[in-house]
Amino acid sequence: MTAPTTTITSLEAEDLKARLARNEQLIIIDVRTPAEFESLHIRGAYNVPLSMLAEHTAEFASRFQDGVVLVCQSGIRAEEARERLASAGLESASVLAGGTAAFADAGGDVVRGKKRWAMDRQVRMVAGSLVLAGFVGSRTLARPVGFLSAAVGAGLTYSALSDSCMMANALSKMPWNKTSVTPTLETTVNNIPVATGAVTRS
Template sequence: MASETLTVTALDAQTLRDRMDKHEDLTVIDVRSAAEFETMHIRGSYNVPLPLLSEHTDELVERLGARVVLVCQSGVRAEQARQRLGAAGIDSALVLTGGVPGFAAAGGDVVRGAQRWDLERQVRMAAGSLVLGALLAGKFISPRLRLLAGAIGAGLTFSAATNTCAMGKALSKMPWNKTAAEPTADSAIRQLPAASA
């Protein structure tokens, strides 16, 4: 019976803490927006938002070594980044389970800045408010307005099936999410340590 090789792609918060405490040569990449990064991030991590990573994957691969840990709020965007890096040649990147909040809850060293709701919480609030508003408007104004609740439900289902979030992308462009300057490709890539030979 042939044994299958199991590829490990996840890393728990305690293991990351231990590796960082031992000063292992890790590059921690935070793929959240600059505003989310500013709110709270792992000390020593580098902010390369997912859209930027997606557009400049090959340039990042040239700069990164093999010991990459990807983080976001929950792991969804970090997993998307891992898949992109894997397709470009870095198949050893790991995703932090539980994201930055999980790392902080495990006693990890984080930097806290201006507090704002994370993007995933904003999406839940917007979607819930739209559904509730559509149902109330359907009851008191016109039953046809209930279709909006159905459209939001369909959008959330599509979002889950495709692991994308159009509402999240739209909300990330709102003024309250733009308080921090988004890094440019040049600044994001230049900040990363050069890969060791």
């Protein structure tokens, strides 16, 4: 009796580092925002923001094959990307545990640019600041200021239910999150090689 094939969905940083050292044909897809990618990314990775992948899942799933590793800041967005791709028929993609930071900490080859906060950290900072301002304002200025905290709570609830984040979308347009190159669907798809071919890392 043949043992069932197990699909690996999590990959440790040390394992990825070793596989790249052996020149395995891997395609590393970084699903963070362009600003996060520009700040720090694994050398040779391709930036496919999660918002773009979510909108064109079938197109990306048809292009990817075996050897795809999904990366983000911590693994949460990469896992969401893996689930979306799996629903479109790609079940062999792996997620880098601990994200880009874990790979860098493991001594992996990374490219560093202008340092920025990760988007999830920016969202927590803004949301927390608005809630705190609403609470303090309701105590020191006027009670209606407290509705600011309620508005943020409602926004976060909607974000969870709709699996979207309006605050992240707004923050991505802020000057400090602007990048020299903004990826489009056409340039992104054209830059990513088909997994069965040789991958040139730069």
